[in-house]
Amino acid sequence: MTFAIVVFYLSLTGIIVLFGIKYVEQQKNLGFVPTLRKRADEKALQIKIFLTRVRGEAAKLPPRIVHLARIAIHIAALQTAHLAHVLERQAHRLADLVSHKHHFEKGETKSEFLKKVGEHPIRNRNDNGTKTPPSL
Numbered sequence: 001m002t003f004a005i006v007v008f009y010l011s012l013t014g015i016i017v018l019f020g021i022k023y024v025e026q027q028k029n030l031g032f033v034p035t036l037r038k039r040a041d042e043k044a045l046q047i048k049i050f051l052t053r054v055r056g057e058a059a060k061l062p063p064r065i066v067h068l069a070r071i072a073i074h075i076a077a078l079q080t081a082h083l084a085h086v087l088e089r090q091a092h093r094l095a096d097l098v099s100h101k102h103h104f105e106k107g108e109t110k111s112e113f114l115k116k117v118g119e120h121p122i123r124n125r126n127d128n129g130t131k132t133p134p135s136l
Helices: 002-028 034-098 112-119
Strands: none
Touching: none
16 A cells, blocks of 8 residues: 555656646747657657557457466376375385285184185075075
8 A cells, every 4th residue: 555655646746747847848948858858759659559569469368378377277286186196105005014914915714603604605585685485
């Protein structure tokens, strides 16, 4: 806010000074630094021409920025997914390394009940779990 106030008052002072110079020139019928004024007028015309040329290109800028932002976000998402995948693999390696079941492989169960249940297939049952009558 302070910056805006300072810029406003500097601009206002500059305008007042320009009007004061113009008034003095009209009263005394002489120019104030005519060569500098001529060069400033030429520069002002060049800037005006440049701004009219840039206006068309500036209208194309927001869609281009959106497109580039979409591409950047897409690349960032892919890189993040790749990093997450690498970290996941390393986490599994670390867990496997610190586990007391290093390279865990399923072994034989020690429970007699589970052995019996695992060996005995369920027979005479259809899909809904009811018993089917014995076939003749």
